[in-house]
Every structure is written in structure tokens, then in C-alpha cells.
Amino acid sequence: MSEQSNATASRTDEFIAQADRWSAHNYHPLDVVVTRGEGCYVWDVDGNRYLDCLAAYSAVNQGHCHPRIVGALTDQAKRLTLTSRAFHNDRMGVFLEQLCNTLGYERALPMNTGAEGVETALKTARKWGYKVKGVAPDAAEIIVMDGNFHGRTTTIVSFSTDEQARDGFGPFTPGFKVVPYGDADAVRAAMTPNTVAVLVEPIQGEGGVVLPPNGFLAAVAEACRESNALFIGDEVQTGLGRTGKLLACDWEDVRPDVLILGKALGGGVYPVSAVLADSAIMDVFHPGDHGSTFGGNPLAAAVGAEALSVLIDEGLVDQARELGDWFVEQLRAIDSPHVELVRGRGLMVGVVIKESSGPARPFCKALKRCGILAKETHEQVIRFAPPLVITREILEGVLPDIAAVLRGEGVELG
Ligand SMILES: *Cc1c(COP(=O)(O)O)cnc(C)c1O
Numbered sequence: 198m199s200e201q202s203n204a205t206a207s208r209t210d211e212f213i214a215q216a217d218r219w220s221a222h223n224y225h226p227l228d229v230v231v232t233r234g235e236g237c238y239v240w241d242v243d244g245n246r247y248l249d250c251l252a253a254y255s256a257v258n259q260g261h262c263h264p265r266i267v268g269a270l271t272d273q274a275k276r277l278t279l280t281s282r283a284f285h286n287d288r289m290g291v292f293l294e295q296l297c298n299t300l301g302y303e304r305a306l307p308m309n310t311g312a313e314g315v316e317t318a319l320k321t322a323r324k325w326g327y328k329v330k331g332v333a334p335d336a337a338e339i340i341v342m343d344g345n346f347h348g349r350t351t352t353i354v355s356f357s358t359d360e361q362a363r364d365g366f367g368p369f370t371p372g373f374k375v376v377p378y379g380d381a382d383a384v385r386a387a388m389t390p391n392t393v394a395v396l397v398e399p400i401q402g403e404g405g406v407v408l409p410p411n412g413f414l415a416a417v418a419e420a421c422r423e424s425n426a427l428f429i430g431d432e433v434q435t436g437l438g439r440t441g442k443l444l445a446c447d448w449e450d451v452r453p454d455v456l457i458l459g460k461a462l463g464g465g466v467y468p469v470s471a472v473l474a475d476s477a478i479m480d481v482f483h484p485g486d487h488g489s490t491f492g493g494n495p496l497a498a499a500v501g502a503e504a505l506s507v508l509i510d511e512g513l514v515d516q517a518r519e520l521g522d523w524f525v526e527q528l529r530a531i532d533s534p535h536v537e538l539v540r541g542r543g544l545m546v547g548v549v550i551k552e553s554s555g556p557a558r559p560f561c562k563a564l565k566r567c568g569i570l571a572k573e574t575h576e577q578v579i580r581f582a583p584p585l586v587i588t589r590e591i592l593e594g595v596l597p598d599i600a601a602v603l604r605g606e607g608v609e610l611g
Pocket of ligand 1: 254310311312313315346347348349398402403431432433434435459460
């Protein structure tokens with residue numbers, strides 16, 4: 198794995214010390230300083246190569262520095278990057294038409310980050326509730342799931358059930374009801390005439406790669422139809438091929454009324470998010486109601502269009518499904534005293550470490566020493582979610598190392 202350059206001292210510690218000194222301490226990264234990426238690999242400042250099994254939380258589904266996406270970025274960057282929405286640009290409409298046609302919606306509202314997409318969806322649902330459903334002013338309720346992750350804005354952390362995500366950030370935005378994830382009866386029971394939407398991740402990524410029971414998404418969609426509430430699908434992480442279908446909701450033939458995309462929509466090179474819905478919902482917005490200086494900018498539009506095209510042209514959705522099934526099988530076959538279970542869909546896979554073996558982080562550190570970058574999520578879970586351009590040969594090559602680490606080799610158990 199190593200192209201370690203002769204006798205020069207590691208530059209890793211220097212970069213880490215500098216970041217620690219000048220950056221706010223709101224993250225706890227692994228001790229690796231990445232300087233270059235290509236496909237499913239990244240290289241650190243000391244010349245070591247790693248297989249990227251996080252893919253920037255699925256933002257890099259198309260692989261690092263995909264030549265077509267970087268080409269779209271640089272071509273557009275030389276021509277026009279930002280107009281604001283005060284003027285039209287010649288890229289946004291092209292992109293949104295492609296996006297809507299690919300996903301099967303009538304309209305899209307472009308934003309930048311996933312959290313902004315979620316905020317936009319929540320505002321859409323509330324406005325729809327007041328203007329179309331006829332809910333009394335300021336009475337709208339939105340049902341959300343225990344263990345959710347939808348981003349970091351003040352409103353979004355208002356309904357987080359992760360204590361740390363909320364601690365010190367109140368007062369919070371009212372109007373949200375939390376129910377257990379995977380419990381469709383609880384969703385039904387929480388619905389009132391004031392319910393305007395249910396916000397759901399089809400698989401909880403940050404929650405620990407948690408799959409709801411089969412039929413949950415379809416049952417929630419049905420409950421929404423019966424109660425005239427909107428099903429909001431947050432597919433920021435699960436969308437665009439990650440789980441082996443274009444959308445994770447496709448696994449249950451559920452079409453969200455409001456769909457949120459982000460992460461891989463920017464092909465790993467630029468933040469691009471969007472909310473999609475039909476006009477009966479989206480047309481609640483009028484000029485001045487909502488917006489973003491950078492949302493829909495021509496650079497984002499050029500990148501987003503190419504990121505979508507690459508996903509389709511390279512068959513990455515099918516690739517994720519075929520490789521994912523096989524990979525999960527291989528991981529399950531590893532005989533380890535530390536693994537509680539392996540779960541996942543497509544190339545979104547979680548290996549749950551037994552509590553008695555301590556947290557997942559020492560396993561991630563050991564994987565790093567083998568040239569595999571994975572990150573723990575929710576203490577006990579190692580997430581394997583490599584770029585979808587990874588091949589079976591590459592995965593076969595690292596399976597022996599993964600197996601050794603999962604059996605505890607090189608792991609500093611707590
Ligand atoms: C990452 C994520 C977000 C937030 O996206 P940002 O770009 O970090 O703001 C929202 N929802 C889900 C499901 C995510 O995984």
C-alpha cells in the first residue's frame with residue numbers, strides 16, 4: 198500500500214498540530230492528512246495510499262476527482278460562476294430539467310448544503326400546510342424519527358434526539374413530534390389534523406446505518422396519504438445510488454412527496470443540494486419567500502448535471518447493488534468474537550461491534566494502519582461506504598485485512 202518516501206520525517210503531525218491550533222474543535226478526525234484522491238483511493242502527505250471507505254459520507258459516490266466532473270467544474274469556472282438569482286443563468290434550467298426528469302418530479306428548488314435542503318423541505322411543508330391544507334396559523338406539526346440526523350442548523354437540531362447535538366443550542370424551534378424509527382403505528386398515532394409532514398431517512402446513516410423493518414416506508418407513505426400530510430424523504434446520504442437503487446425509497450416503491458438530495462449531487466467537488474416536488478406543492482413559493490445567494494449558481498448547476506450523468510452513464514446504481522450484496526455476504530462470513538452483526542443495503546454497510554469489545558474507533562484506527570479509511574458512527578458501528586466506482590477486485594484485495602482487524606488483530610481494545 199505504501200509509496201513511503203525514503204527517510205523524510207512524517208509531515209502528518211505538523212499538519213495535524215496546525216489544524217488543532219487554528220481550527221475550532223468541532224470534529225475528531227482520524228490521524229491521517231489526505232492530500233490527493235483518485236477514484237476510490239486517497240493519498241496522505243507522507244505518500245501512503247488508502248482505500249476510502251467513507252466517501253465523504255457518500256458525497257463522493259462518483260469517486261474522487263472524477264475527470265468528467267472536474268472537467269465540468271473547470272470549464273464552467275472559466276466562463277461564469279455566480280450570478281445570484283437576481284439574474285437568470287444559462288445552466289440552472291438545464292440542470293433542473295435533467296434532475297426532475299431523472300427523479301420524476303415537476304419542480305426543483307436548488308440549494309447548497311444538505312441542511313439547507315432539509316430546511317427548505319420543512320418550510321415547503323409548513324407553507325403547504327397553511328396555504329393548501331388549511332392548518333391554522335403557527336399550528337403546523339411535523340413528525341420526525343428518533344435517532345434522526347438531518348444536519349446542524351438550529352431548527353434541525355431542535356428535533357435531534359442526540360443530546361450532544363442539542364446541548365447548549367436552545368431555545369429550540371417548536372412544532373416537531375418525535376416517534377420511534379421503524380414504528381409505523383407510532384407515526385399514525387402521532388398524526389393530528391395539524392400534521393403537515395413526516396420527515397424520514399429511508400436508512401439512518403449517522404444513526405448507525407439503521408434499516409427500518411420492511412414495509413415501514415410504504416406504511417408511512419400510506420399514513421401520509423390518509424391524513425393529507427406530506428412524506429418528506431431525506432435522501433441526502435442514501436440517494437443517488439448508494440443503496441443500490443437510485444433512491445433508497447425505491448426499495449419499497451415509495452415516491453416521496455418532497456425529496457431532499459445533497460452530498461453526491463455535487464459529485465464530491467462542490468456543495469449542491471435540491472428539494473424536488475410536484476407543482477401542487479412547490480408552487481406555494483412565490484418570489485421573495487425563500488432563497489439563497491449561491492443556490493442554483495451556474496458552477497453548481499454544471500457540476501450537478503455532470504455528477505448525475507456520470508452516475509447513470511457508468512451504471513453506478515447497479516454496481517452498488519451487485520457489489521453491496523456480495524460484500525455484506527463476505528463480511529457476515531467473517532468469524533469474529535467482536536462483531537455483533539453486519540447490516541446494510543447496497544454499498545451502505547454497517548458492522549456493529551459488540552459493546553463488550555469496546556467502541557468501534559480502535560477498529561477504525563487499525564483499519565487505517567492497513568490502508569483502509571473507515572469511520573465509526575454512533576460509537577459501535579464501523580461504516581463501509583466506499584465510492585461506487587470501487588470494483589469487486591479491489592474489495593477482494595482488502596477483505597483479508599478487514600477480516601483480520603474484525604478478529605481483533607492490531608486493535609487496541611479498550
Ligand atoms: C449529511 C446529511 C445531511 C446534512 O447535509 P450537510 O451537507 O452536511 O448539511 C442531512 N441529512 C442527511 C440524511 C445527511 O446524511
